[in-house]
Amino acid sequence: MVDAAPPAPESAWEYAPAPESREIVSIAPGYGLFINGEFTPAADGKHFTTLNPATEEPLAEVAEAGERDVDRAVAAARTAFQRTWGPMPGTDRAKYLYRIARAIQERAREFAVLESLDNGKPIKESRDVDVPLAAAHFFYYAGWADKLEHAGFGPQPRPLGVAGQVIPWNFPLLMAAWKLAPALAAGNTCVLKPAETTPLTALLLAEVIQQAGLPPGTVNILTGDGATGQALVSHPGVDKIAFTGSTEVGKEILRAVAGTGRKLTLELGGKAANVVFDDAPLDQAVEGIVNGIFFNQGHVCCAGSRLLVQESVADMVLDRLKRRLGTLRLGDPLDKNTDIGAINSRQQLDKIEQLTAAGEAEGAQRWSPPCLLPTAGYWFPPTVFSGVSQSHRIAREEIFGPVLSVLTFRTPEEAVAKANNTPYGLSAGVWTDKGSRILWMTQRLRAGVVWANTYNRFDPASPFGGYRESGFGREGGRHGLAAYIDG
Ligand code: TAP
Numbered sequence: 228m229v230d231a232a233p234p235a236p237e238s239a240w241e242y243a244p245a246p247e248s249r250e251i252v253s254i255a256p257g258y259g260l261f262i263n264g265e266f267t268p269a270a271d272g273k274h275f276t277t278l279n280p281a282t283e284e285p286l287a288e289v290a291e292a293g294e295r296d297v298d299r300a301v302a303a304a305r306t307a308f309q310r311t312w313g314p315m316p317g318t319d320r321a322k323y324l325y326r327i328a329r330a331i332q333e334r335a336r337e338f339a340v341l342e343s344l345d346n347g348k349p350i351k352e353s354r355d356v357d358v359p360l361a362a363a364h365f366f367y368y369a370g371w372a373d374k375l376e377h378a379g380f381g382p383q384p385r386p387l388g389v390a391g392q393v394i395p396w397n398f399p400l401l402m403a404a405w406k407l408a409p410a411l412a413a414g415n416t417c418v419l420k421p422a423e424t425t426p427l428t429a430l431l432l433a434e435v436i437q438q439a440g441l442p443p444g445t446v447n448i449l450t451g452d453g454a455t456g457q458a459l460v461s462h463p464g465v466d467k468i469a470f471t472g473s474t475e476v477g478k479e480i481l482r483a484v485a486g487t488g489r490k491l492t493l494e495l496g497g498k499a500a501n502v503v504f505d506d507a508p509l510d511q512a513v514e515g516i517v518n519g520i521f522f523n524q525g526h527v528c529c530a531g532s533r534l535l536v537q538e539s540v541a542d543m544v545l546d547r548l549k550r551r552l553g554t555l556r557l558g559d560p561l562d563k564n565t566d567i568g569a570i571n572s573r574q575q576l577d578k579i580e581q582l583t584a585a586g587e588a589e590g591a592q593r594w595s596p597p598c599l600l601p602t603a604g605y606w607f608p609p610t611v612f613s614g615v616s617q618s619h620r621i622a623r624e625e626i627f628g629p630v631l632s633v634l635t636f637r638t639p640e641e642a643v644a645k646a647n648n649t650p651y652g653l654s655a656g657v658w659t660d661k662g663s664r665i666l667w668m669t670q671r672l673r674a675g676v677v678w679a680n681t682y683n684r685f686d687p688a689s690p691f692g693g694y695r696e697s698g699f700g701r702e703g704g705r706h707g708l709a710a711y712i713d714g
Pocket residue numbers: 393394395396397420421422423424451452453454455456457458460471472473474476477479480493494495496497527528529625627653693697698
């Protein structure tokens with residue numbers, strides 16, 4: 228009898244480095260604000276540095292907009308609304324939006340590399356998710372621009388005017404597309420404030436907007452920090468405010484806007500339950516759990532950060548999950564084989580470290596696969612907490628990092644009660660073989676989106692948004708237009 232061949236040494240299975248080239252992107256040493264179709268320095272000359280979070284290498288100096296810049300941008304948007312973009316027929320607005328969509332596709336590699344450099348996310352995600360979805364969003368809303376009277380808002384839907392839009396750092400280009408495309412399709416003009424740590428793809432989008440020949444002032448992009456965002460949302464010349472970010476800041480904005488008659492939509496945080504029943508296809512469910520919480524380092528508002536697994540299969544699911552996590556590759560975001568990239572900022576890393584320390588202190592069991600963290604930059608290993616109870620902070624608070632809290636349940640009623648035991652209500656997942664159980668669960672889960680036997684699926688035609696502390700209003704689909712139409 229011949230002995231079976233010995234298993235290959237582990238090193239034989241290591242992937243060779245497969246770095247995407249940076250050459251496609253030329254980052255300027257400094258960037259101005261994009262106001263009235265031109266790049267211009269901040270009125271008071273202030274600027275800040277944007278870093279590569281994977282290496283802490285400075286990438287560029289970026290202008291920091293103050294109140295005078297907000298005034299200038301809002302005035303430019305008002306003029307464009309009154310004179311060019313607002314009165315323009317929808318068929319013409321559509322042509323500009325199609326141009327933007329095509330230019331994003333043509334420059335897709337450039338956008339993807341720049342996004343990974345500035346944000347820290349793996350290139351395979353920026354290349355296969357962020358950039359194609361951003362282009363798809365512009366294509367989708369370009370299609371609506373000349374059909375608004377058939378969208379269910381009456382025979383002559385009217386835009387609101389100037390939209391002030393503030394976005395976070397987790398999907399910088401995609402969040403810009405979610406905000407700009409429906410607003411422009413409906414005939415509004417925009418002033419957009421990207422997050423302080425990820426301004427570069429919004430500035431590249433400004434170049435695309437110039438390239439597409441949009442009338443000056445239609446889109447204005449103001450880089451800056453929280454104070455810039457605050458100046459924008461409290462500016463009296465803004466008719467509509469659209470904010471995506473933390474619940475804490477969303478509440479502040481809600482208080483500031485109350486009583487002003489200005490329209491507001493808030494897309495805020497989440498603490499989603501991903502519910503796995505014992506009849507689920509477990510290998511598929513494990514992939515869904517991994518995608519649910521480790522995609523984009525867990526910096527996802529709808530991340531499945533609470534795994535609720537039926538007690539009878541909990542050990543088996545946890546074993547398979549750990550085995551799968553052992554195969555994830557953490558490291559250089561520009562490497563095409565990387566699954567887990569860098570944490571976006573020192574501040575976010577501190578928050579993740581603080582909350583995971585609280586998890587251990589409160590008695591949950593922490594586990595991470597063996598995983599070497601790079602010495603420079605901001606990194607956190609994929610982490611699973613088992614033995615979590617509902618009162619633990621890691622089961623209640625949004626961590627916004629690659630950290631999964633595992634809880635168990637025995638009956639569907641208990642699963643629903645635990646899943647809904649959160650102030651948030653953005654998303655949820657259900658894994659089961661039975662269609663009837665999926666319907667039963669989706670009717671009871673208080674979440675804006677419920678995925679069944681899948682997770683983190685996005686489509687521009689599908690509305691997305693939350694309940695309760697996850698905010699209000701919908702982005703995507705026909706519903707996404709409603710936020711930018713008067714009435
Ligand atoms: P925030 O700190 O709230 O920041 C979001 C944006 O608001 C940034 O551009 C920020 O500027 C700006 N900002 C800060 N303070 C402000 C103020 N007082 N007034 C106006 N703007 C202000 O959130 P974040 O940490 O960047 O993002 C993570 C959060 O966003 C998570 O809670 C996540 O769940 C949520 N999120 C939700 C969704 C949806 S669709 N629901 C999608 C993505 C993310 P700076 O960058 O300069 O601080």
